[in-house]
Amino acid sequence: MNRKVPGASQFAALIASVKQCRLCEESLPLGPRPVLQIDPRARILIAGQAPGRRVHESGVPFDDPSGDRLREWLGITREVFYDPTKVAILPMGFCYPGTGKSGDLPPRPECEPAWRHQLLQHLREIRLTLVIGQYAQKSHLSPSKKNLTETVRSWKDYGNGLIPLPHPSPRNNIWLKKNPWFNESLLPHLRKAVHDALDM
Ligand code: SF4
Numbered sequence: 034m035n036r037k038v039p040g041a042s043q044f045a046a047l048i049a050s051v052k053q054c055r056l057c058e059e060s061l062p063l064g065p066r067p068v069l070q071i072d073p074r075a076r077i078l079i080a081g082q083a084p085g086r087r088v089h090e091s092g093v094p095f096d097d098p099s100g101d102r103l104r105e106w107l108g109i110t111r112e113v114f115y116d117p118t119k120v121a122i123l124p125m126g127f128c129y130p131g132t133g134k135s136g137d138l139p140p141r142p143e144c145e146p147a148w149r150h151q152l153l154q155h156l157r158e159i160r161l162t163l164v165i166g167q168y169a170q171k172s173h174l175s176p177s178k179k180n181l182t183e184t185v186r187s188w189k190d191y192g193n194g195l196i197p198l199p200h201p202s203p204r205n206n207i208w209l210k211k212n213p214w215f216n217e218s219l220l221p222h223l224r225k226a227v228h229d230a231l232d233m
Contacts, residue, residue: 044073044155051127051152057143060130067127068094073155075121076230078162079103080169082124082200083140089129094122102201103165108224109231119231121156123149125168136204140168161193161230163223166200182212188219196223 048071055065068084079095087097095103095114104114114120126140127148164173167181174197178184184197191197199205199215209215227233 041073047148047151047155051148054127054148056147057128057141060141061128062131063089063129065128066092068092068129069124069127069152070094070115070117070120070122071152071156072117072121074118074158075156076158076160077120077227078153078156078159079120079122080125080162080164080173081122082166082168083126083137084124084129085137086129086132094124098203099201102203106198106201106220106223107163107227109227109233113231113233121159123152125149125172145172159194161226162195164195164197166198170197182208185215185219186212188222193226196226198223 051067051069054067058065063086066084066089068088081095084094085097085099088094093115094100100114104111107114109120124140126142126144128141128144130138130141132138162173164170170181170184174184174191174195178187181197181199185199188196196219198219199208
């Protein structure tokens, strides 16, 4: 059966619609500002959580200490990271959702059914998906494990094309200290997988 491949004009129209989205505006403390990076040629998909306040202000995904750590984990420069023909960055919610008592609020649930499913259909060259944090893991990984630590610790279960990761936020420094296997065994595998996916 021939499945219809979405075309370039459809893609451009979709991106224009996303950029103008105001669907959950009433729930967003700083208003809508979708932050994502996408090109149909991308080979790596970063499925993250939602922009933080600083990223909302700059409009650049992972333009913060979390991004610095993520680039270090991946072993790639900012230049490579911000090349949309190499890396697509699609958080679960595209706009900053606000902050609660224990950090940023969950990504807005409206975003995934409204936009994310459609956008993913245009990513046909993806070789590696990095699934960051509990919200993306609930959506991308099945069956999910008991919690984030178990999911990440079971990275070998997901095969070559998918790697679950904790959020690279400085808030997770304690988690990283408690789980030394992450640096010792997962990171070397991650860097190799990233470089292989990009033919570096
Ligand atoms: S979070 Fe998603 S659904 Fe809500 S306004 Fe932003 S782009 Fe639209």
